[in-house]
Amino acid sequence: MNWKLAFNIAVTHLVSKRRQSIIAMLGVTFGISMFIIMISFMTGVNQFTEDMAMDNTPHVRIYKPIELEDKKIISIDNPEKGNDWHVLLHQRPKNELPKIKNGMMLMQQIESMPEVLGVAPQISSQVFFNNGPVQIPGTINGIDVKKQKELFALDKKMDYGDLDDLLKGGDVIIIGKGLAKKTNVTLGDRVSVTTPEGNNLTLKIVGIFSYGIVSMDESRCYATLATVQKILGKDPSYVTDLNIKLKDIDGARAFAANLANQLPEAHVEDWETANASLLAGTAIRNIMTFVVCATLLVVAGFGIYNIMNMNIVNKMKDIAILKATGFQGNDITGIFLLQSLMIGVAGALLGLVIGFFISYLLSITPFPAGEFFRIKTFPVNFNPMHYLTGVMFGFLTTLFAGYFPSKRASKIDPVSIIRG
Amino acid sequence: MTILKADGIVKYFTEPEKFKVLKGVSFEVAKGEFLSIIGKSGCGKSTLLYILSTMDTDYEGNLEIKGENLRGKTQNELAAFRGENLGFVFQFHYLLPEFTALQNVMMPAMKLGKYSNEEIEHRAIEKLKLVGMDEYARKHASKLSGGQQQRVAIARALVNDPAIIMGDEPTGNLDKANSIKVFDILSQLAHDNNQTIITVTHDPDFANGSDRIIEMEDGNIIGTHFPKQGAKQL
């Protein structure tokens, strides 16, 4: 068939019905620009939350949970036989330290594994911060400053002070922004900390950090391993957590499972399990984006379908003439399909431009996140793949929406129209 | 030499009730012949012409054009056949309103794709000259009068130099002067170019000027006249 001729006829038809063509095109434009805006923003949010969470989330974490024994302690010496049962209500856990056995050695062992980028040891403990008569609960984390910096970029989260100041002198801590506010302290002040065992120590604040995650900023503080060991009255081998960063984040689950087999006593948790709710949020946002965009495109598709159908009813006479003068069914299909594709592609391209423009505006719009979020403008992700997808979507929807009316046009019987 | 042969053409309409419009029409047309079909309104002339034009395929009997049996050909094959061999002028002038007169005339030739675009344009202008419409070539079809449109439609029917030109009352919407002009064009095509003309007409002068008249009544041919041989003038 003669595509050039079909193209010329299609263009003439579109131009002569300019208003109708523009309205059909704007339907696609609207759908595609919304798609671009939505997907750029949604993936921007996903990226932002993921980055925020992943920065200080270990890929794999090893810790010692305090768990109830499965078996009843009394059964150890007096096994149950036959109908002779032990009924034990409210069994208490053993008095056990949440300590990882041979923590430091284990750390070196894991660090030498090829998949591992680094391991940061940590001691976590509940503490109370005393603000006059009020006690504010929180956690104190003993860290290896150098590793925490390398693996979890804690130095990037500092609002005031310097992370390295932790290494200068003992009895110093850095505390979360929210916690500093609650305890009404600033840089250089001292804060009194009480451990669950009743030990009390006064520490000097050398830094204030914020993660942008309220629950962390309102409860956490960091000190060196040695300082925390001292507060808790523990020996220098005492570690409660090993936070592992891997070279490849996607291998975390498999790596954790493997490690768990080798360490029956400790609990090994990968980030996907730990952040299940975050990932679910991402998945839900993705689904929502696609549902909304698909709906918009389907609506635009129906618009084109309707307009093309109307167009063909108006053009019955022309179709009859073309057929009478030698045009075949597929020439007619081509003419109308081209019209619909031109509407679709022009609409999609305009949609991309508008979508890009609006997402750009969004990306420079201040984000009212409150003081906790480390974010100044709306998170927007400019990914060329989205733009490609947008054009493809526009193309396919209009191809689909235009196909059936065009097929119908090709089947029109010229005699029934020319007969009048 | 026979160029068109209709053999026992029967046509039914089923709406609103089954109704036999053509009751077995048979005739032959020679190459270069100028044939008129006449008859009372409603006797089935247009219906017959649409069958001869290959556009209506829902009939019984046989149709042969240029020695080709057109029964059992697909719609696409028939469209291609029409484009190459047949030209039409419809009862009501039918041009594509968005295009200029020239573009309308060029359209079937562009589809046929036998000549280059310049060649097609040149030929189209020739045909427009023939019908006296060359000065309106660049005007949009929708801006032309009925008679002007009819003449452009004739030029379009001629553009591919078809073997047979069919017209359903081609002068029906024209005044006397223009009718005579169209008649002269058609008879010249038949006698100088050896093209075959088949027209349905109500105009007695037009019919009397042709080589042969077929008279129809109620879906049957009831008579054939050769007006030039003085047999019978209508």
Ligand SMILES: Nc1ncnc2c1ncn2[C@@H]1O[C@H](COP(=O)(O)OP(=O)(O)OP(=O)(O)O)[C@@H](O)[C@H]1O
């Ligand atoms: N689509 C149709 N459905 C049913 N009957 C039809 C249809 N088209 C035409 N007819 C009938 O068929 C008969 C022949 O119609 P046709 O158009 O061939 O007449 P005609 O001889 O061309 O008349 P005219 O000189 O008025 O143009 C008429 O009785 C008409 O009512």
Ligand SMILES: [Mg+2]
């Ligand atoms: Mg008629």
